[in-house]
Amino acid sequence: MPQDETHDWEFETICQHAGEDYSHLGAVVPPLFQNSLFTYKSAEQFHSRIQNWESWDYTRVNNPTLEVAQQKIAGLERTELCRLTGSGMAAISAAVMNAAHAGDHVICTTAAYGPTIALLRDYLPQFGVQTTFVDGTDLDQIEHAIQPNTKLIYMETPGTFFFDIQDIEAICSLARSRGILTALDNSCATPYFQKPATLGVDYVVHTVTKYLGGHSDVVAGAVCGSRDRIRDLIWKEGLILGAVCDPFAGWLITRSLRTLALRMERHQSSALQVAKMLASHPKVERVYYPGLESHPGYAIVKKQMTGTSGLLSFTPKFQQKEKVFQFCENLRLFQIGCSWGGHESLAIPVTAEPRSTQWHVRMSIGLENVNDLMTDICEQLDRC
Ligand SMILES: Cc1ncc(COP(=O)(O)O)c(C=O)c1O
Incomplete structure (x- = not known):
């Protein structure tokens, strides 16, 4: 061509x-x-x-x-x-x-x-x-x-x-x-x-x-x-x-x-559902996902992007390091890995010093069924 x-x-x-x-x-x-x-x-x-x-x-x-x-x-x-x-x-x-x-x-x-x-x-x-x-x-x-x-x-x-x-x-x-x-x-x-x-x-x-x-x-x-x-x-x-x-x-x-468009649609729709679920969860302090209206950059997102992919972070209310690590380790459908953007779901504990001394969890939402992912997250949040 x-x-x-x-x-x-x-x-x-x-x-x-x-x-x-x-x-x-x-x-x-x-x-x-x-x-x-x-x-x-x-x-x-x-x-x-x-x-x-x-x-x-x-x-x-x-x-x-x-x-x-x-x-x-x-x-x-x-x-x-x-x-x-x-x-x-x-x-x-x-x-x-x-x-x-x-x-x-x-x-x-x-x-x-x-x-x-x-x-x-x-x-x-x-x-x-x-x-x-x-x-x-x-x-x-x-x-x-x-x-x-x-x-x-x-x-x-x-x-x-x-x-x-x-x-x-x-x-x-x-x-x-x-x-x-x-x-x-x-x-x-x-x-x-x-x-x-x-x-x-x-x-x-x-x-x-x-x-x-x-x-x-x-x-x-x-x-x-x-x-x-x-x-x-x-x-x-x-x-x-x-x-x-x-x-x-x-x-x-x-x-x-060949499957980029299909994958990105699925990453986005699943991440948005997970982000909304986390935003209303009693054990979650704050969710960072540019597809949520509460995100500080949301107006610019609407101007220059047509979607927001499958990465998100959240700040759990439980801030003990052991509990945050345990949450990541106990997830059954999320693996612990530093990359992102693949078919598999990942979760890692992060701090962002000097900007913040708090613990956060960064998630790459993969291509698994989103209800299974949300069930896994909720079960492990309940245990913390
Ligand atoms: C936003 C971003 N840019 C660039 C890189 C570097 O890419 P690579 O690992 O392929 O060298 C990474 C790796 O994680 C990344 O997250």
């Missing part, structure tokens, strides 16, 4: 058809090119390959199996190109390092994923990149943090513990007016519920390990953006830092994308 056709298709159609160049074989599943190398018919063709990078050459540059998934994700994010990487952190570091160089300044939300903060706070200063961390929900804080050398504003909305919501359009318009680039981690919402590039974001990054992969059997990342930006990233951070996605992971990602 010519890639341009994808621009007229709806989400579910892109998931099925974009990037599938193998229909002439009658194959309903594209082949897996696990090879590292692609050869040339002539020395002349080899010699001129740099002008024609889209031909297959070497898997660190590109690979036809990866390209199927890349075209689907680019289409879903409404961007021109997508580059798959070996992990979400590879995508985030490639995007940040593509945008910001020695002497540049970055602004980042404090709600960003921990290793993203570590990259900006602890790692990049050795290469002359400094970062100011702000409450990303406060546009004034972002504006006040802008310096003459600010090159990038990095967003993560919703955040993945307390679901801080940043106003993407407002931040992008502020950034544009000052000639500043923007990047956004869209892993929690996925393009099914939020399309940051349509609101002005320059680099949309993902941990594909989560909802896009969806089955907890892939570690990968993605950077999406304009043709020029992503090509530049492929030749710099892709080629030199080399955090390439394995073709088999790419093949699994294509498999996963």
